[in-house]
Amino acid sequence: MKFAPLFLLISVAVLIVLPWLVSGSMLNAAVQMLIAALFAMAFGLLCGQAGMLSFGHAAYFGIGAFAAVHAMNAFGGEGLLPTPLLPLVGGATGLVGGLLAGYFSTKRTGVYFAMITLALAELLHALAPHLKTVFGGEAGISSFRMPAWGIGFGGLNDVYFLTLVWTLVCIGLLYLFSKTPLGRLALGLRENAHRLRFLGYNTNALGTLIFAVSAMFAGVAGALQSINIEAANYVVLESHISTAVVLNSYIGGVRVFLGPAIGGAVMTFFGHVTSDLTRVWLLYQGIIFVLVMMFLPRGLMGELVERARNPSAEGVAQTLGTLLMRLASLAIAAFGAVFTIEFLQRLLSPEYRADITEGNWPDITLFSYDWAPLSIAPWAIGLGLFGLGIALATLINRRVAARKEAQA
Amino acid sequence: MPFFTEVSVDQILFALLNGTIYGLLLFMVSAGLTLIFGMMGVLNFAHASFYMLGAYFAYTLEPLTGFWMAIILAPILVAGIGILVERFILRHVHEHGHAHELLVTFGLAVVIAEIIKMVYGKFAVDYRVPVELNFAAFSLSGIDYPFYRLLMGGIAIVMFVAIYALLTKTRVGIVVRSAIYRPQMVEALGHNVPVVFMGVFGIGAALAGLAGAVAGAFYTTNPNMALELGVMVFVVVVVGGLGSMGGAMAASLLIGITNSLAVGSDFRIADLMAFVGMGGWADDIGGLLTMRMSSLAATLPFFIMLLVLVLRPSGLMGEKE
Numbered sequence: 001m002k003f004a005p006l007f008l009l010i011s012v013a014v015l016i017v018l019p020w021l022v023s024g025s026m027l028n029a030a031v032q033m034l035i036a037a038l039f040a041m042a043f044g045l046l047c048g049q050a051g052m053l054s055f056g057h058a059a060y061f062g063i064g065a066f067a068a069v070h071a072m073n074a075f076g077g078e079g080l081l082p083t084p085l086l087p088l089v090g091g092a093t094g095l096v097g098g099l100l101a102g103y104f105s106t107k108r109t110g111v112y113f114a115m116i117t118l119a120l121a122e123l124l125h126a127l128a129p130h131l132k133t134v135f136g137g138e139a140g141i142s143s144f145r146m147p148a149w150g151i152g153f154g155g156l157n158d159v160y161f162l163t164l165v166w167t168l169v170c171i172g173l174l175y176l177f178s179k180t181p182l183g184r185l186a187l188g189l190r191e192n193a194h195r196l197r198f199l200g201y202n203t204n205a206l207g208t209l210i211f212a213v214s215a216m217f218a219g220v221a222g223a224l225q226s227i228n229i230e231a232a233n234y235v236v237l238e239s240h241i242s243t244a245v246v247l248n249s250y251i252g253g254v255r256v257f258l259g260p261a262i263g264g265a266v267m268t269f270f271g272h273v274t275s276d277l278t279r280v281w282l283l284y285q286g287i288i289f290v291l292v293m294m295f296l297p298r299g300l301m302g303e304l305v306e307r308a309r310n311p312s313a314e315g316v317a318q319t320l321g322t323l324l325m326r327l328a329s330l331a332i333a334a335f336g337a338v339f340t341i342e343f344l345q346r347l348l349s350p351e352y353r354a355d356i357t358e359g360n361w362p363d364i365t366l367f368s369y370d371w372a373p374l375s376i377a378p379w380a381i382g383l384g385l386f387g388l389g390i391a392l393a394t395l396i397n398r399r400v401a402a403r404k405e406a407q408a
Numbered sequence: 409m410p411f412f413t414e415v416s417v418d419q420i421l422f423a424l425l426n427g428t429i430y431g432l433l434l435f436m437v438s439a440g441l442t443l444i445f446g447m448m449g450v451l452n453f454a455h456a457s458f459y460m461l462g463a464y465f466a467y468t469l470e471p472l473t474g475f476w477m478a479i480i481l482a483p484i485l486v487a488g489i490g491i492l493v494e495r496f497i498l499r500h501v502h503e504h505g506h507a508h509e510l511l512v513t514f515g516l517a518v519v520i521a522e523i524i525k526m527v528y529g530k531f532a533v534d535y536r537v538p539v540e541l542n543f544a545a546f547s548l549s550g551i552d553y554p555f556y557r558l559l560m561g562g563i564a565i566v567m568f569v570a571i572y573a574l575l576t577k578t579r580v581g582i583v584v585r586s587a588i589y590r591p592q593m594v595e596a597l598g599h600n601v602p603v604v605f606m607g608v609f610g611i612g613a614a615l616a617g618l619a620g621a622v623a624g625a626f627y628t629t630n631p632n633m634a635l636e637l638g639v640m641v642f643v644v645v646v647v648g649g650l651g652s653m654g655g656a657m658a659a660s661l662l663i664g665i666t667n668s669l670a671v672g673s674d675f676r677i678a679d680l681m682a683f684v685g686m687g688g689w690a691d692d693i694g695g696l697l698t699m700r701m702s703s704l705a706a707t708l709p710f711f712i713m714l715l716v717l718v719l720r721p722s723g724l725m726g727e728k729e
Contacts, residue, residue: 053507055514104714107721111451111510112650115642116717122639123710130703239635243518250511280526286518293512294497297504345526 015164019157029272031160033265034167035224040249040264041174042217047246048254049178050210051190052106053114056121057218058241063097063124064090064219065236066135068226072143082148087166087223094219095212102211106204109193121242128234140233143226163224170217171261177213178257186210240282247289253299262301280345284338325396333389339367340382418548423668429557431664432564436619437637438644438656439571440612445650447588447608449506450498453513455616456638457520462486462617463624463633464524467535475538475625483617490613494606517634525631532630560622567615584608643709647716649723658724663709670705 019027043057064087071080071089080089105116128135135141145153152158177183185206188196193203226232245264252263267285274281296303311319346352346364364370364378372378441455465482473481493516501508536542537556544552575581587594587604595601624633640663648659716723 051507053510104717107717108646111445111506112646114451114510115646116713119639119643119646119710119713123707126706126710127704243514246511246514247518280522283519283522283526286515286522290497290512290515290519293508293515294500297501297508348527350529 012168015168019160024156027156027160029269031156031163031228032272033268034163035221035228036244036248036264036268037261038167038170038224038264039218039221039245040252040260041171041258042214042221043245043249044254044257044260045174045177045186045217046211046214047249048256048260049183049190050186050207050214052109052207052211053117053246054105054211054214054242055114055118055246056239056242057117057215057245058237058239059101059121059124060094060097060215060218061222061225061241061245062232062234062237064094064222065226065232066141066222067093067219068223069141069143069232072145072226072230073141079146079148083145083153083227084148084151084162086227087220090219090221090223090226091216092219094222095216097219098212098215099208101215102208106207106211109207118239118242121237121239125234125237125239128237135234135237136232140231140235142231144230145227159228163228166220166224170220171258174217175257182206182209182213244285247285250299251289251292253302253305255298256301256305259299259301263299266300278342278345279349280341283341287337322396322400326393329389329392329396331389332392333386336382336384336386336389339378340386343378343382418551420669421548422551422553423671424665425553426557427665427668428661429561429564429664430668431661432561433619433623434637434640434644434664435657435660436564436567437616438641438648438660439568439653440615441641441645442650442653442656444609444612445645447584448498448605450509450513451506451650452609452612453510453638454493454516454520455513455612456634456641457517458486458490458613458616459620459623459637460524460629460631460634461489461520462620463535463629464528464533464620465617466621466624467533467629470535470538475541479618479621482621483614486617486620487610487614491606491610493613494609498609499602517638521631521634528631530631532628535624535629537625554626556626560626563618563622567618571611571615640709643713645723646713647723649725652723652725655723655725663712666708666712667705670708 014021015030018030022030039057039061042060043054046052046054046057068086068090071086072083074080079086101117101120105113105120108116129137145159147153153162178186185196185201188201189203189206189210196206197203222236225236244267248264248267249260250263251267252261253259271281271285274284278284292299298306343364352364364372437456437459440458441452444450444452444455462482465485466478469478469481472478493513497512497516498509501512537554541556541559543555546553575585583594583599584604584607587599587601591601594604620633627633644656644659644663647663648655648657
């Protein structure tokens with residue numbers, strides 16, 4: 001892939017000039033995207049490279065976040081470290097937490113490992129409300145960013161650049177880590193732990209180390225989040241944070257180096273954009289994840305890289321044509337599905353149910369039209385388009401299969 | 409103060425009984441999980457979601473069909489969903505390996521929870537024990553013991569006897585058990601192994617659904633119940649050893665009973681340290697040391713799990729990996 005360095009250079013350049021290109025709300029989303037990308041990369045190290053599936057990574061993100069807030073409040077608000085170095089505190093706590101949790105969870109492998117990580121995260125989540133001094137109870141802990149090194153850190157721009165620098169440096173470090181002997185051993189752990197043990201490596205210690213490194217970077221991401229919102233609440237320990245990072249990373253493609261980062265950034269972006277439009281974004285996220293797992297098992301980036309490495313024999317024009325047709329049919333199906341889900345969501349919402357009087361069902365506004373819920377039109381449009389899209393996709397698949405057969 | 413008063417003995421009896429019944433409930437869900445895992449090698453992350461679906465289906469059906477029909481129909485519906493999931497989703501991703509199957513069921517758990525939130529709202533629904541079943545079975549030192557708890561335990565026990573008999577005494581059971589050990593051989597003998605797998609998956613889902621339908625009325629029915637129970641079930645299978653029915657039973661009871669004993673206990677670690685003269689110091693430290701056992705009850709199963717991981721990583725009755 002000769003284009004990869006060029007592509008990376010352009011992306012970084014765009015990220016650097018971004019504050020001058022987009023609005024404040026978008027820049028805020030960009031900060032969230034960077035944090036999600038870094039968190040997903042930390043997860044990707046554990047899950048993609050070492051093959052250890054963690055369902056409880058929110059724990060390390062969370063302890064990083066709380067450590068950073070405490071560090072910001074240390075010495076009467078002076079801060080333990082100058083603001084730009086605070087993520088180090090998050091990373092250090094993440095590392096310690098990861099060593100501890102990694103010791104227990106790497107006692108088992110495979111599905112047991114996954115269950116233990118989930119249980120450990122739930123343990124922390126169940127303990128947190130009782131430990132008010134550490135986790136601040138219901139209200140959480142708030143803090144202030146102090147100026148440091150001649151930078152105010154009052155506005156969003158400063159925070160954006162702080163997050164950007166930390167994210168890029170950490171991703172760079174993760175890349176270098178993957179080239180170290182320990183990083184190479186992570187791959188070995190994924191592919192054949194038995195053989196590693198046979199070669200004399202202590203797989204338990206190896207797993208713990210890699211777990212800790214991953215938790216460390218998750219802690220940095222958590223600290224960045226605390227610096228951004230100037231607060232931490234035990235909501236960051238909740239399971240949906242762990243869930244989101246699993247979904248995002250796998251949608252992006254966990255075995256490709258930048259796959260998790262792109263998954264995290266893209267999904268966070270969509271979450272931000274759709275937050276005003278839909279209340280069931282998590283449902284879409286879940287559905288997208290299941291579909292990606294079923295039909296693009298390598299994830300979006302994984303599939304892209306695979307296609308680029310092994311271009312199909314049909315030539316660029318035909319491949320592109322098929323791709324466009326597939327995308328069009330999927331777009332039709334997706335529109336139908338979204339229409340139906342949104343319509344159902346509005347129909348089932350408590351506000352709407354309160355409006356229903358005896359036999360009188362008010363119209364529902366969707367896509368700036370009013371629809372009568374008892375008429376056939378909205379259902380026909382939603383389900384009809386969904387069916388049409390699926391039928392078209394099936395047709396295209398059959399034609400492609402037939403063409404391949406003819407060639408073979 | 410005497411250590412054991414008559415009241416405290418009765419309370420301990422209550423706690424033991426409650427714990428046993430909660431344990432039986434846990435077993436009902438973890439048994440299906442273990443059965444499916446033992447057979448197909450799939451850790452079904454959405455298993456606790458089937459438990460939740462059972463509760464919500466029964467809640468929806470109850471006004472239409474009455475309570476008893478509802479708790480019969482709900483598991484059947486859940487089994488149907490389980491079969492669809494196995495046939496059209498799991499079988500599709502089987503070629504990508506077990507980790508992939510686990511991830512897909514993880515995604516399904518998210519989707520199911522979100523659909524439940526969309527349809528029934530984010531808060532608990534009003535699913536209750538029917539009035540005719542809401543009476544005291546007996547009372548000890550003035551405290552009534554609800555009959556419904558005994559009923560839950562009874563249903564669980566009847567279910568195990570039925571499953572056990574089905575697996576050990578019938579021809580179907582022989583095919584199922586042999587399909588676990590030698591799927592190719594069973595297929596060569598002319599049995600349709602995919603259908604057997606589908607059936608087992610459906611039965612496992614139905615068991616979880618039944619547990620949900622029965623327990624949802626007694627505990628709360630809310631969109632978080634799948635996660636809360638799911639985590640407990642995972643703790644049970646880690647402690648007991650996945651694939652071992654006996655281990656799952658022992659771990660379920662252990663966790664159920666310790667949980668309910670802890671809920672009723674005011675014990676603090678600081679009190680224990682007072683025996684060695686460090687009580688004052690522990691009180692000063694605060695934090696974990698001065699938390700009452702009752703507020704720690706929710707975390708106790710996790711500590712048991714950590715303990716088992718250190719002492720016996722393969723679980724109480726699990727085989728060495």
